[in-house]
Amino acid sequence: MREAIRAELTAAAMRSIDEVGFAATTAGAIAASVGVTERTFFRYFPTKEDAVLQPIEALGPSIAEELRRRPAAETPARALRAAFAVAVDSVTADPVTMATVMRLNRNEPALRGRHLQQQDLWVTALAAALGERLGLPADSPRSRLQCGLMMLAWEKALTSCYEAGDFTRAGDELDAALEESRAFLDSPR
Numbered sequence: 001m002r003e004a005i006r007a008e009l010t011a012a013a014m015r016s017i018d019e020v021g022f023a024a025t026t027a028g029a030i031a032a033s034v035g036v037t038e039r040t041f042f043r044y045f046p047t048k049e050d051a052v053l054q055p056i057e058a059l060g061p062s063i064a065e066e067l068r069r070r071p072a073a074e075t076p077a078r079a080l081r082a083a084f085a086v087a088v089d090s091v092t093a094d095p096v097t098m099a100t101v102m103r104l105n106r107n108e109p110a111l112r113g114r115h116l117q118q119q120d121l122w123v124t125a126l127a128a129a130l131g132e133r134l135g136l137p138a139d140s141p142r143s144r145l146q147c148g149l150m151m152l153a154w155e156k157a158l159t160s161c162y163e164a165g166d167f168t169r170a171g172d173e174l175d176a177a178l179e180e181s182r183a184f185l186d187s188p189r
Contacts, residue, residue, distance in 0.1 A: 009045065
């Protein structure tokens with residue numbers, strides 16, 4: 001029941017922002033459109049930005065948990081890429097929602113700012129999981145660097161999918177972005 005209401009609120013937030021814009025959309029209007037109170041809205045989401053970005057932002061902890069389950073023999077890069085299958089699967093399962101989230105994220109500065117905050121939280125969660133694998137502190141700069149690079153590759157993959165109108169290619173686009181990163185890092189200085 002709770003997840004159904006959460007999904008309804010997310011869909012209503014996206015519709016409202018599409019119809020009247022971000023600034024004119026209120027938590028009260030979102031809540032009323034699905035038959036709940038504004039107070040109920042705030043039990044599910046701290047802000048209207050969170051309601052819109054929820055479909056992708058909620059993936060961070062799931063990816064970190066998958067990273068913890070990866071075999072110890074895997075390199076950090078392989079383990080991170082394998083853990084991101086959680087995100088790839090989610091994006092390919094619901095390309096319409098993903099396209100809407102990406103469009104709103106690109107067109108609304110407040111959403112973009114919140115998205116970047118959430119990405120930093122992903123990096124923190126992933127770095128803690130990677131640090132556990134490597135025997136490093138949770139806030140290790142090495143782990144944060146590796147996870148930050150992975151997040152940039154993920155962002156590029158999503159942007160490429162959005163621009164092509166094809167989120168079924170998320171995994172291939174992620175691999176391409178990682179390869180571009182390797183080529184850059186291996187290039188002569």
